[in-house]
Amino acid sequence: MLSKRIIPCLDVRDGQLTKGVKFKGNVDIGDPVETARMYYEQGADEIVFYDITASAEERKIMLRVVEKVAAKIFIPFSVGGGISSLEDMRAALLAGAEKISVNSAAVKNPGIIAAGAEAFGSQCIVVGMDVLQVSSSQTIPSGYEIVIHGGRMNTGIDALWWAKEVERLGAGEICLNSIDADGTKDGYELTLTRLIADHVRIPVIASGGAGNPGHMVDAVTQGRASAALIASIVHFGEYSIPGIKKYMHEAGVKVRMKW
Amino acid sequence: MLAILDYRAGNLTSVKRALDHLHIPSRITSDPHELKSSQGIIFPGVGAAGSAMRNLSENRLDVSIKDLIREGKPMLGICLGCQIILDQSSENNARTLGIIPGKCQKFSPDLGDESGRPINIPHMGWNRVQVKHDCPLFSGIPQDSEFYFVHSYYPVPDPAYLIGTTSYGLDFCSVFGRTGLWAMQFHPEKSGSPGLKILSNFYSYCLEK
Numbered sequence A: 001m002l003s004k005r006i007i008p009c010l011d012v013r014d015g016q017l018t019k020g021v022k023f024k025g026n027v028d029i030g031d032p033v034e035t036a037r038m039y040y041e042q043g044a045d046e047i048v049f050y051d052i053t054a055s056a057e058e059r060k061i062m063l064r065v066v067e068k069v070a071a072k073i074f075i076p077f078s079v080g081g082g083i084s085s086l087e088d089m090r091a092a093l094l095a096g097a098e099k100i101s102v103n104s105a106a107v108k109n110p111g112i113i114a115a116g117a118e119a120f121g122s123q124c125i126v127v128g129m130d131v132l133q134v135s136s137s138q139t140i141p142s143g144y145e146i147v148i149h150g151g152r153m154n155t156g157i158d159a160l161w162w163a164k165e166v167e168r169l170g171a172g173e174i175c176l177n178s179i180d181a182d183g184t185k186d187g188y189e190l191t192l193t194r195l196i197a198d199h200v201r202i203p204v205i206a207s208g209g210a211g212n213p214g215h216m217v218d219a220v221t222q223g224r225a226s227a228a229l230i231a232s233i234v235h236f237g238e239y240s241i242p243g244i245k246k247y248m249h250e251a252g253v254k255v256r257m258k259w
Numbered sequence B: 001m002l003a004i005l006d007y008r009a010g011n012l013t014s015v016k017r018a019l020d021h022l023h024i025p026s027r028i029t030s031d032p033h034e035l036k037s038s039q040g041i042i043f044p045g046v047g048a049a050g051s052a053m054r055n056l057s058e059n060r061l062d063v064s065i066k067d068l069i070r071e072g073k074p075m076l077g078i079c080l081g082c083q084i085i086l087d088q089s090s091e092n093n094a095r096t097l098g099i100i101p102g103k104c105q106k107f108s109p110d111l112g113d114e115s116g117r118p119i120n121i122p123h124m125g126w127n128r129v130q131v132k133h134d135c136p137l138f139s140g141i142p143q144d145s146e147f148y149f150v151h152s153y154y155p156v157p158d159p160a161y162l163i164g165t166t167s168y169g170l171d172f173c174s175v176f177g178r179t180g181l182w183a184m185q186f187h188p189e190k191s192g193s194p195g196l197k198i199l200s201n202f203y204s205y206c207l208e209k
Helices: A032-041 A056-070 A086-095 A104-108 A111-120 A159-169 A190-199 A213-220 A241-250 B013-021 B032-037 B049-058 B061-070 B080-084 B192-208
Strands: A005-013 A021-023 A027-029 A047-051 A077-080 A099-102 A125-133 A144-148 A153-158 A173-178 A204-207 A227-230 B002-005 B026-029 B040-043 B075-078 B102-106 B123-128 B146-151 B153-157 B162-167 B171-178 B181-184
Touching: A005 A032, A005 A056, A005 A204, A005 A241, A032 A047, A032 A056, A047 A056, A056 A077, A056 A086, A056 B013, A077 A125, A086 A099, A086 A111, A099 A111, A104 A111, A104 A144, A111 A125, A111 A159, A125 A159, A125 A190, A144 A159, A153 A159, A159 A173, A159 A190, A173 A190, A190 A204, A190 A213, A213 A227, A213 A241, B002 B013, B002 B032, B002 B192, B013 B026, B013 B192, B026 B032, B032 B061, B040 B061, B040 B080, B040 B192, B049 B061, B049 B080, B061 B075, B075 B080, B080 B153, B080 B181, B123 B162, B146 B192, B153 B171
Parallel strands: A005 A047, A005 A227, A047 A077, A077 A099, A099 A125, A125 A173, A173 A204, A204 A227, B002 B026, B002 B040, B040 B075, B075 B181
Antiparallel strands: A021 A027, A125 A144, A144 A153, B102 B153, B123 B146, B162 B171, B171 B181
16 A cells, blocks of 8 residues: 655755755755755655746756755655756756656646656656636636646636646646645645545645644545645744654554655 | 666666665666676666567667576666566567566556555555565565555566565565566665665675675
């Protein structure tokens, strides 16, 4: 039986973490390589890097970060943010990333999913979905709409339809981020998570809203997600990865307890 | 020196990076002489069995590999590399190397997990390996350790070669082989410290041999 995965997400800009990471002793660490290594040693099951700005110049900086991370952590890690072509994907994979996350680019050009899966295998292609709750309508029957550009632009696309579509196109995984829950610390959007997880056969990563380890238990039980993405609750030292895993293990969730 | 077999199948650099981290000398190569002079061969790979076999036979690497194994060169197959060691794959009905009798089969979409819900395919993530038969590669690794898997096809070798199993909708053979020739479906290079231990155990075996 697969373990449920705990995946810290690091936002990187100009090769630095956008928010410092506080470990015990309250030291701020801005270096993504060192932070990734620490999370690896603490039992993270995977790590996600998100390139916040991703202009051409910044992408080169990011690739150097990816190379350095790949030399130090021996678990899968993925890179997202501004990836819009096969060349971008290839560069990140060659630098040592395991998976590539596409979001807005996939909405504008769904062909990139199929092309990426064909070139590198479905297991490499994660589709990030930013979702906003709306009133249900003929075009958006599920009542969940895909938004892009960090939630600033509505697309008129139904989230449930899109989830099935990206699976059909060859995505290996969906990272499902609720814009409504993001930053609230009130817990993941469980109705949305379960709706999507129940309608696709590829793994769904719940994202947005984690405030405590109980929320992660909910995401993988009630929400039926395969993994939970976390950011601020570990970055600011409120909870540790081993602590979260212990909590989940005691709640009866299968998580990887030896690393 | 360990040779990482280059047959244009996916990302070979992650194995190289893990070996570098362990200070194990290695080279990514498809040169038969280099393969022959190495202390052991790692046969990695991600991708489809059919195209991988084509790449191997175009360079006559299939013949070299079989000869080297016959001569007793230690070898470790990982993921696709493990599947290709068998006779055939149901993935494009590819004929594979046939070094160990057996085949590869796709996970049936009808399989369910312990709660009866359909399994996700591919099998992607961390899962346990139950070691059923002693294997030097698992020396020093706790029994409940988990490893990272990404695959849609699973190996079904001759039961005489079974070493370890993993449960996902069914119990499948995730590690098999015989002394000096081992194959594993998961990625030791992406499985944290227990995975790195497997790689260093393999190198130790190669050195002692």
